Amino acid sequence: MALLLCITQWDVAPWLDRLRRLAPGRDIRAWPDVGDPADITYAAVWKQPPGLLASFPNLRGIVSLGAGVDHVLSDATFPDVPLGRVVDGNLTTRMSEWVVMHALIHLRHQRDYDLLQRQKLWREIMPSPAAGELRVGVMGLGVLGLDAIRKLKIIGFDVAGWSRTPKAIDGIRTYGGDELDAFLARTDLLVSLLPLTPETRGMLNRSLFEKLARDGVLGAPVLMNAGRGGLQVETDIVACLDEGVLRAATLDVFETEPLPEGSPLWSHPAVTVTPHNSAISDEDAVGRFVLRQIERHERGLPFDAPVDRSRHY
Structure with missing residues (x-):
């Protein structure tokens, strides 16, 4: 019985060392050094090669090393075993830090002040709205969205949320399902924390941007x-920025990662790029979480954060 670690976009060696340190008595291997495929009973993965998971005849469970699972479910050969994802308090807090920080940067025109500093110009940018004057809309009200929306509210932003199924949050206006257009119409700053599903793929496009508040x-x-990244249509983002449909964009995820050198997003003056690190978390905590999921499953218990295949999250 072995745990396979498969990571294709990060350095796997620190993760292998970490898991072996946290579980010294467990057989832990790192792809591509699989050994006998029949030995693999669990897999912890991030963007594994298509078809890999189906090659393990005794696989009992899979844990995604991130909050997203589209990289697993997009594999047509994905085996019929339980799938879990990481839900970690530190990860949630770090995501909210990213959301609040960049919302404040837009509120206070910090990118414009950075440009004035480089030009050595002492100038105040007007108007300078208060947080309560900026209508922030959060799409996706799972664990990450709920935490972000509550912290935005504490800062004083005029916050609302939208999710595919209606949810009630004390003191915050929420919209569900077919109320999306009404949600967009009252939103000045749109925060997307949606999972990637067949329904949400490409959802952040020109048609949606044109429905956002214009006042x-x-x-x-x-x-x-x-x-x-699969939520957004990047050609639409660039065109809408150039045409004034959007004022600015802050993006942490992309259609192709790492973001290709030739992407216009790198140099667009209205775009802030961060390297998919918004919810970067304590890696030891993630390692402990993954090992706890396997231990739970071995005792006949479900994963703490099981994924519903029909909903893709």
């Missing part, structure tokens, strides 16, 4: 996406 204090809407 906000920033002059035009702002997009922030830290959900999944």
Whole structure:
């Protein structure tokens, strides 16, 4: 019985060392050094090669090393075993830090002040709205979205949320399902924390951007996406920025990662790029969480954060 660690976009060696340190009595291997495929009973993965998981005849469970699982479910050969994802308090807090920080950067025109500093210009940018004047809309009200929306509310932003199924949050206006257009119409700054599903793929596109509020204090809407790269249509983002449909965009996830050198997002003056690190968390905590999921399953218990295949999250 062995745990296979398969990571294709990060350095696997520190993760292998970490898991072996945290579980010294467990057989832990790192792809591509699989050994006998029949030995593999669990897999902890991040963007594993298509078809790999189906090659293990005794696989009993899979844990994604991140909050997203589309990289697993997009594999047509994905075996019929339980799938779990990481839900970690530190990860949740770090995501909320990213959301609040960049919302404040847009509110206080910090990117414009950075430009003035480089030009050595002492100038105040007006108007300078208060947080309560900026209508922030959070799409996706799972663990990450709920935490972010509550912390935005504490800062003083005028916050609302939208999710596919209606949810009630004390003191916050929420919209569900077919109320999306009404949600967009009252939103100046859109924060996307949605999972990637067949229904949400490409959802952040021109049609959606054109439904955002046009009367906000920033002059035009702002997009922030830290959900999944597949949610956004990047050609639409660039075109809408150039045409004034969007004022700015802050993006942590991309259609192709790492972001290709030739992407216009790198140099667009209205775009802030972060390298998919919005919810970076304590790696030892993630390692302990993964090992706890396997231990639970071995005792006949479900994963703490099981994924519903029909919903893709």
